[in-house]
Amino acid sequence: xxxxxxxxxxxxxxxxxxxxxxxxxxxxxxxxxxxxxxxxxxxxxxxxxxxxxxxxxxxxxxxxxxxxxxxxxxxxxxxxxxxxxxxxxxxxxxxxxxxxxxxxxxxxxxxxxxxxxxxxxxxxxx
Numbered sequence: 001x002x003x004x005x006x007x008x009x010x011x012x013x014x015x016x017x018x019x020x021x022x023x024x025x026x027x028x029x030x031x032x033x034x035x036x037x038x039x040x041x042x043x044x045x046x047x048x049x050x051x052x053x054x055x056x057x058x059x060x061x062x063x064x065x066x067x068x069x070x071x072x073x074x075x076x077x078x079x080x081x082x083x084x085x086x087x088x089x090x091x092x093x094x095x096x097x098x099x100x101x102x103x104x105x106x107x108x109x110x111x112x113x114x115x116x117x118x119x120x121x122x123x124x125x126x
Contacts, residue, residue: 079106
């Protein structure tokens with residue numbers, strides 16, 4: 001599989017050889033306009049549904065409108081989200097509880113654990 005890579009104002013995203021899509025968010029404040037453009041670029045590059053590892057450790061903030069939009073307009077079948085700390089995990093779990101994304105998602109502070117979980121999700125579909 002040829003590596004596909006895109007870059008947007010929000011993140012640099014690439015599809016790994018195993019098909020998992022790995023995105024690393026930049027140190028930005030996410031707004032709805034940029035998020036919609038990033039989702040569309042991901043859809044064009046990687047298809048309508050994929051298995052994502054989203055590294056948001058550098059991310060500064062996400063507006064409420066963007067969080068709600070992402071929960072229901074993502075191109076993820078499942079998303080393992082890497083956060084920087086236990087506190088970020090608590091805040092992220094609140095987001096997941098209230099916005100209830102329409103895809104499987106889980107927060108991690110370890111990239112290795114995130115990768116293991118997303119591979120499990122990927123295997124469930126095969």
